[in-house]
Amino acid sequence: MTxxxxxxxxxxxxxxxxxxxxxxxxxxxxNGALYLERAMRSVLDQTHRQxxxxxxxxxxxxxxxxxxxxxxxxDARVQLIESPVGTSAGAARNRAIxxxxxxxxxxxxxxxxxxxxxxxxxxxxASALDxxxxxxxxxYFGEDPLERHLTLLQSLNLQAPQEIxxxxxxxxxxxxxxxxSFGYLKPLxxxxxxxxxxxxxxxxxxxxxxxxxxxxxxxxxxxxxxDGLYLYRRHPKSTSHRASTASLxxxxxxxxxxxxxxxxxxxxxxxxxxxxxRSHLRELHYTRLLDALKQRQWLLAIGRLIRHxxxxxxxWQSLSERFRRKQLNESLVRGHLNLVLCAKGRAADYDVPGFxxxxxxxxxxxxWSPSAAPIWAKLSQLACENDLYILAAxxxxxxxxxxxxxYVSAELQVPQPATRILAPEPDGPTIMMSLRRAQGxx
Numbered sequence: 001m002t003x004x005x006x007x008x009x010x011x012x013x014x015x016x017x018x019x020x021x022x023x024x025x026x027x028x029x030x031n032g033a034l035y036l037e038r039a040m041r042s043v044l045d046q047t048h049r050q051x052x053x054x055x056x057x058x059x060x061x062x063x064x065x066x067x068x069x070x071x072x073x074x075d076a077r078v079q080l081i082e083s084p085v086g087t088s089a090g091a092a093r094n095r096a097i098x099x100x101x102x103x104x105x106x107x108x109x110x111x112x113x114x115x116x117x118x119x120x121x122x123x124x125x126a127s128a129l130d131x132x133x134x135x136x137x138x139x140y141f142g143e144d145p146l147e148r149h150l151t152l153l154q155s156l157n158l159q160a161p162q163e164i165x166x167x168x169x170x171x172x173x174x175x176x177x178x179x180x181s182f183g184y185l186k187p188l189x190x191x192x193x194x195x196x197x198x199x200x201x202x203x204x205x206x207x208x209x210x211x212x213x214x215x216x217x218x219x220x221x222x223x224x225x226x227d228g229l230y231l232y233r234r235h236p237k238s239t240s241h242r243a244s245t246a247s248l249x250x251x252x253x254x255x256x257x258x259x260x261x262x263x264x265x266x267x268x269x270x271x272x273x274x275x276x277x278r279s280h281l282r283e284l285h286y287t288r289l290l291d292a293l294k295q296r297q298w299l300l301a302i303g304r305l306i307r308h309x310x311x312x313x314x315x316w317q318s319l320s321e322r323f324r325r326k327q328l329n330e331s332l333v334r335g336h337l338n339l340v341l342c343a344k345g346r347a348a349d350y351d352v353p354g355f356x357x358x359x360x361x362x363x364x365x366x367x368w369s370p371s372a373a374p375i376w377a378k379l380s381q382l383a384c385e386n387d388l389y390i391l392a393a394x395x396x397x398x399x400x401x402x403x404x405x406x407y408v409s410a411e412l413q414v415p416q417p418a419t420r421i422l423a424p425e426p427d428g429p430t431i432m433m434s435l436r437r438a439q440g441x442x
Contacts, residue, residue, distance in 0.1 A: 021050065021102070021123065022050050022051065022052065022101060022102040023048060023051040023052075023102050023103070023105075023106050023119050024051070024097075024101060024102030024104070024105050024191070025051055025053045025106045026096040026100065026105055026106065026107055026108070027053065027054065027109070028096070028109070029055055029056065029057050029058065029092070029110035030064075030092070031060045031062045032110040032111055033062040035110065035111035035112075036067050036068070036110050036111075039108065039110050039111060040053060040067075040068070040071055040110075041071075042113045042114040042115075042116070043108060044071070044078070045116050046119045047116055047117050047119075051102070052077050052078075052100070052102060053075075053077055053078050054081060055078065055079070055080055055096075056093060057080060058087055058088070059083050059084060059086035059087070064110075065080065065082065081096055088201050088203065089199075089207060090203055090211075091201040094198045094199050097198065103191055104188050104189065105188070105189045105190075105191050106186075106187075106188050106189075107208070108186060109232075109233075111233045112186070112231060113230075113231035113405055114230060115230070115402040116402045117402065118136070118230065121136075121225075121368070122135075122136065122229075125161065125225050126188060126223075127367075131221045131222070132189065132215075132220040132221055133187045133189050133220055133222040134187060134188050134223050134224070134225065135164075135187035135188070135222070135223075136226075136227050136228060136229045136230055137151045137154075137224075137226065137228035137373060138152040138228065139228045139231050139373075139376050139377060139380050139403060140232055140377070140380065141231055141232070141233060141380040141384055142233045142234040142235045143234065143235045143384075144234040144325065145325055145328035145329055148234065148381050149377050149380075149381040150377050151228050151373040153226075153228075153371070153373065154377060155177045155180070156174060156177055156371070157373070158224070158225075159370045159371065160368070160370075161224065161368055162174065162175070162223070162224055163221065163222065163224075164212075164222040164223070164224055165216065165222070167268060167269060167272055168182065169182050169212060169213055169216065169222075170213065170269065170272040171276075182209070183206060183208045183212065185208075185212075186232075187212070187222070193218075194215075197211070197215055202254065203247070203254060204244070204247040205243045205247045205248075205251065210254060213258075214258075226368055226370055226371035227368055227371070228371075228376050231380065231405050233405075244287065245288055248280055248287060249284065251280050252277050252280050252281060255273050255276060255277050255280070259273050259274065282310075285307075286308070286311050286314050288304060289301055289304045289305065289308070289311050289315075332385060336386065337356060337388055338389045338391075339355065339358050339382070339390050339391070340355045340356070340390075340393050340397070341358055341390060341392045341396070341398075342357060342359060342360070342392075342393040342396060343360065343362050343395075343396035344360065344362060344396075345359070346359070346394065347359055350391075350393040352391060358379065360372070360375055360400040361375065363395040363396040363398075363399050376403050379403060379404060380403065380404070380405060383404050383405050383407060387408050388404065388407040388408060389410075390404065390410040391410075392410060392411070393413055394413075398412050
């Protein structure tokens with residue numbers, strides 16, 4: 001598929017009945033105790049109750065397994081798979097997939113957070129779009145001041161679902177936008193699509209991209225909806241953003257080998273993968289330069305700069321970004337903010353003394369809605385930089401609360417159906433509910 005307007009879709013989104021079907025949530029973990037419980041609880045709090053959470057622990061030496069066992073003791077939907085040694089995220093996920101029983105497989109990292117309605121909405125979208133793979137936008141949060149006001153797909157400003165085809169995935173280009181790392185998406189995948197296709201266990205980075213590409217080449221349709229329902233943590237220990245020399249060498253080899261398996265008539269795909277390999281080779285040369293500098297092998301580093309002089313600019317950009325991060329972190333004084341979350345146009349109805357009003361999109365039960373990425377990214381940024389005391393004043397505010405990664409306390413004053421983001425219950429009267437979270441930092 002080439003860049004252009006979204007393909008026509010079968011009508012506008014409509015409210016549908018709650019989806020059925022067991023969802024197997026796959027969570028690989030290695031020494032992720034700091035964020036693990038928060039991630040697991042965000043899965044167990046889903047409004048779609050038919051799920052199993054399979055945590056595949058990959059040789060952890062911290063308290064991860066104790067946390068998993070404690071939660072499993074109170075919720076039979078939790079299963080623990082243990083590996084005595086560390087392997088790879090792909091291998092850990094494959095072990096979980098092999099044990100799964102669901103009609104759908106959902107991938108969730110052990111340091112991220114799901115909106116309580118995420119699985120329910122993705123299931124509805126998959127049904128409406130008749131697709132095997134469906135994903136949503138990622139909302140960044142965490143320690144990186146350069147990224148916590150962004151979402152992955154923010155530049156697209158999607159108004160309707162969009163198909164991701166192999167060429168789009170490989171080139172990272174869609175609708176005139178570039179540098180879109182679709183391999184970071186965390187989709188819901190029909191389990192039948194994974195019967196013969198699994199993660200490449202040799203890859204330490206890019207394993208998601210590799211899986212999605214092979215699924216699409218096999219004929220499975222991949223759709224992305226405009227909504228952002230997945231909170232994606234950015235922090236220094238995340239493996240998603242660190243490519244070592246060895247991992248880059250594996251990435252190049254795997255993709256080079258993959259080109260040889262493409263059927264005749266796949267010249268455009270082969271060219272795109274070759275271009276991606278060349279990009280990885282440039283990154284590999286740069287990583288080797290950094291390794292030499294870190295080890296103070298000055299002559300080796302100078303030699304590599306002479307062979308690849310373009311890396312002078314890369315070094316300058318890297319140092320500039322590091323300096324900007326340092327400046328932003330040093331200048332940031334964590335604040336205290338009282339916040340009213342309410343539907344757009346309703347701010348005047350909730351003029352609470354001492355509170356700042358934050359308007360969010362109207363609540364809808366439709367399978368998808370137009371992108372509101374700047375709003376959700378700003379809300380995430382406020383949570384990263386302030387101690388939030390929140391009043392969710394209506395159903396839209398209650399929904400928005402599920403996209404706040406951390407807050408000190410929250411009160412909901414909404415009809416009971418909207419409070420299902422915290423305690424799924426039948427319809428009931430208007431209530432006031434107070435919450436306090438004891439988690440440490442972001």
